[in-house]
Amino acid sequence: xxxxxxxxxxxxxxxxxxxxxxxxxxxxxxxxxxxxxxxxxxxxxxxxxxxxxxxxxxxxxxxxxxxxxxxxxxxxxxxxxxxxxxxxxxxxxxxxxxxxxxxxxxxxxxxxxxxxxxxxxx
Numbered sequence: 001x002x003x004x005x006x007x008x009x010x011x012x013x014x015x016x017x018x019x020x021x022x023x024x025x026x027x028x029x030x031x032x033x034x035x036x037x038x039x040x041x042x043x044x045x046x047x048x049x050x051x052x053x054x055x056x057x058x059x060x061x062x063x064x065x066x067x068x069x070x071x072x073x074x075x076x077x078x079x080x081x082x083x084x085x086x087x088x089x090x091x092x093x094x095x096x097x098x099x100x101x102x103x104x105x106x107x108x109x110x111x112x113x114x115x116x117x118x119x120x121x122x
Contacts, residue, residue, distance in 0.1 A: 044084040047076075053088055062092045 041054050049072050056064040069089035073082045 040087070045078065045080045047078070047081045047084075049076075050081050050084055053085060057088055057092070065089065065092055 069085045073085040076082050
């Protein structure tokens, strides 16, 4: 008996994997350009000024959000709109821990520069 030529025999096929079903997590909506929107924006009420703030937040115009979100929160009578405007305002504030770590790193840099200049006799 002769062994079959390995090049002429068909290659073994890999078994197909089944597609996984998503576990009930819905994808957030898409904006006009087809990009995904942040999921928390889907819970906001439909209000023209709030929608404008949400669009500014999405495109990164945080100065606009910082200026107009507190004004909208003060003007509106709807507690849901007030809460949503304040949430947008809170989401653009820097993390206090990051401010502390930035301060520590700047102080460390200044110390190292001072140490190098004073210890090497420049």
